[in-house]
Amino acid sequence: MARPDGPIVVCVINLKGGVGKSTIAALLARRAYTQRRKNVLAIDIDPQANLSQALMRSQYTTFLNNKDPSIVEVFAGYRPPAASRRSASSLGASDVAYTVLGDDEISLQLIPSRFDFSDNLTQSVRPDPKVLAKFLAAEFQDKDLIIIDCAPTESVLTHAAYHASGLVLVPVKPEYFATIGFPLLRESLSDFSRRNRGHTIEVTGVVINNGFYHGGNNGGPEKSRALREIRDEATKNGWHVFSREIPFSRGFPKLMRGDNSYSGNADMFYQFANEFFDRIGI
Numbered sequence: 001m002a003r004p005d006g007p008i009v010v011c012v013i014n015l016k017g018g019v020g021k022s023t024i025a026a027l028l029a030r031r032a033y034t035q036r037r038k039n040v041l042a043i044d045i046d047p048q049a050n051l052s053q054a055l056m057r058s059q060y061t062t063f064l065n066n067k068d069p070s071i072v073e074v075f076a077g078y079r080p081p082a083a084s085r086r087s088a089s090s091l092g093a094s095d096v097a098y099t100v101l102g103d104d105e106i107s108l109q110l111i112p113s114r115f116d117f118s119d120n121l122t123q124s125v126r127p128d129p130k131v132l133a134k135f136l137a138a139e140f141q142d143k144d145l146i147i148i149d150c151a152p153t154e155s156v157l158t159h160a161a162y163h164a165s166g167l168v169l170v171p172v173k174p175e176y177f178a179t180i181g182f183p184l185l186r187e188s189l190s191d192f193s194r195r196n197r198g199h200t201i202e203v204t205g206v207v208i209n210n211g212f213y214h215g216g217n218n219g220g221p222e223k224s225r226a227l228r229e230i231r232d233e234a235t236k237n238g239w240h241v242f243s244r245e246i247p248f249s250r251g252f253p254k255l256m257r258g259d260n261s262y263s264g265n266a267d268m269f270y271q272f273a274n275e276f277f278d279r280i281g282i
């Protein structure tokens with residue numbers, strides 16, 4: 001049964017690259033479906049399409065070859081003519097949501113991205129940043145959780161993610177310059193809130209992703225310094241920091257390549273996932 005107050009929409013964002021946004025989005029989306037039995041939609045709005053590749057695996061190539069609808073068509077607002085239909089048509093949930101796991105009742109679905117996504121947008125006169133929010137409001141109210149994986153740079157796509165989201169999750173790696181993106185993100189979010197007074201968007205928390213530390217090295221003084229800086233900066237912004245950290249795991253890059261053979265430190269990720277699901281209330 002759908003949530004009476006609609007889906008919880010979370011965008012995973014950090015204006016710094018390579019901090020684990022796509023990895024965390026993919027793992028949380030899967031876990032919400034497999035363990036919490038939630039109806040989940042993952043959305044890839046990054047033209048790098050890492051989330052799409054992680055969730056679709058070998059099917060991603062088939063999807064590209066078939067020219068199936070993607071996030072590009074969501075932004076365009078219609079389904080273009082094809083060999084099977086020589087006119088443009090309207091775009092619904094079933095056209096664009098690829099089912100990763102599950103059935104009609106409860107599933108993990110994905111709106112995939114395509115590498116030509118940004119070209120498509122820059123060619124259009126002025127893409128409407130509210131298109132994604134409107135599409136989700138019209139087509140996906142039966143979902144419990146919607147997770148949006150963002151690109152690391154601010155663009156109309158980031159604004160589209162904000163318009164569609166009630167919550168923001170900020171992954172960060174405890175490394176030199178870890179918080180370099182925090183002031184940019186804070187500014188970007190307050191600027192958005194100033195321009196959209198009716199919209200409440202909140203940072204649900206910062207999650208520390210130990211993507212660099214392994215082989216018995218827990219990071220040493222550099223990591224402790226970075227952790228202190230992350231906590232200080234987060235406190236300054238009024239952002240919660242999740243108490244469970246995400247461990248380094250060789251299993252995560254494998255999973256992102258579609259190899260499920262090794263679960264590594266998965267249990268530690270699941271502890272964070274539980275904390276996250278409890279905090280957002282699903």
Ligand SMILES: Nc1ncnc2c1ncn2[C@@H]1O[C@H](COP(=O)(O)OP(=O)(O)OP(=O)(O)O)[C@@H](O)[C@H]1O
Nearest residue numbers: 017018019020021022023152211247248249252253
């Ligand atoms: N906890 C981790 N342990 C091991 N490897 C990790 C971990 N987190 C992320 N990685 C690896 O680090 C790389 C970057 O992760 P990911 O693609 O998720 O980051 P991102 O923030 O989405 O990057 P981008 O800014 O390019 O979108 C990937 O190769 C991923 O597999």
Ligand SMILES: [Mg+2]
Nearest residue numbers: 021022046050
């Ligand atoms: Mg990414």
